[in-house]
Amino acid sequence: MTDASRLDSVVNAIARSATIASRQVTDVTLIAVSKTQPAEAILPLLVAGQCDYGENRVQETAAKWPLLREEWPDTVLHLVGALQSNKAEDAVRLFNVIHAVDRGSLIFALARAQDKIGRRPSCFVQVNIGDEPQKAGCAVCDVPAFLTLARHSELEIAGLMCIPPVGLESAPYFALLAKLARDNGLSGLSMGMSADYETAVSIGATHVRVGTALFGGRAT
Ligand SMILES: *Cc1c(COP(=O)(O)O)cnc(C)c1O
Numbered sequence: 505m506t507d508a509s510r511l512d513s514v515v516n517a518i519a520r521s522a523t524i525a526s527r528q529v530t531d532v533t534l535i536a537v538s539k540t541q542p543a544e545a546i547l548p549l550l551v552a553g554q555c556d557y558g559e560n561r562v563q564e565t566a567a568k569w570p571l572l573r574e575e576w577p578d579t580v581l582h583l584v585g586a587l588q589s590n591k592a593e594d595a596v597r598l599f600n601v602i603h604a605v606d607r608g609s610l611i612f613a614l615a616r617a618q619d620k621i622g623r624r625p626s627c628f629v630q631v632n633i634g635d636e637p638q639k640a641g642c643a644v645c646d647v648p649a650f651l652t653l654a655r656h657s658e659l660e661i662a663g664l665m666c667i668p669p670v671g672l673e674s675a676p677y678f679a680l681l682a683k684l685a686r687d688n689g690l691s692g693l694s695m696g697m698s699a700d701y702e703t704a705v706s707i708g709a710t711h712v713r714v715g716t717a718l719f720g721g722r723a724t
Pocket residue numbers: 537539560584585667697698699713714715716717
């Protein structure tokens with residue numbers, strides 16, 4: 505399959521799941537996760553009108569995107585990976601949306617970076633939804649306090665993000681994230697990847713992060 509026909513089938517699958525769940529397809533943003541993909545692989549999607557892209561490394565994004573963005577200025581860049589506090593300024597400069605705000609020190613670093621640079625990306629708080637010791641994210645029970653801290657620090661919080669445990673059914677974790685967002689007055693839900701984005705849309709995802717289903721395999 506070409507990248508553009510893969511895009512068609514993912515877009516159609518999202519529309520189908522949204523319709524079945526009585527949701528508006530326009531309430532779901534497809535983020536094409538283009539990490540490790542060269543500009544040549546991204547171009548067909550840009551040409552086909554895909555606007556939102558996800559990257560997980562600040563340095564790779566700084567190398568790859570400025571030229572593409574000159575040509576496609578409406579491009580929206582999402583940081584979907586972990587962010588080190590010392591890269592917060594670069595991240596605020598490069599990204600429109602930051603999906604992995606997961607600790608207090610990063611909240612403070614982003615707040616300082618926003619002040620200095622004068623841009624305010626929208627942010628998702630990453631929740632460690634399966635309570636896995638090795639995984640990043642704010643603990644489920646800490647979400648309200650963490651949100652208070654983020655809001656006091658003037659971060660623009662769009663919603664919650666999660667990566668469910670590998671090898672388990674995603675649906676219950678997506679449902680828990682949706683409930684947490686509702687309980688905390690947030691409408692954004694960044695959840696669902698290549699294997700489970702249709703499930704995520706049926707449970708209320710507003711942002712799905714899809715890599716392999718659009719681009720095929722990754723080198724790393
Ligand atoms: C890589 C990545 C994705 C995309 O994963 P696929 O399984 O290739 O769709 C989504 N979200 C995050 C946080 C990622 O790191």
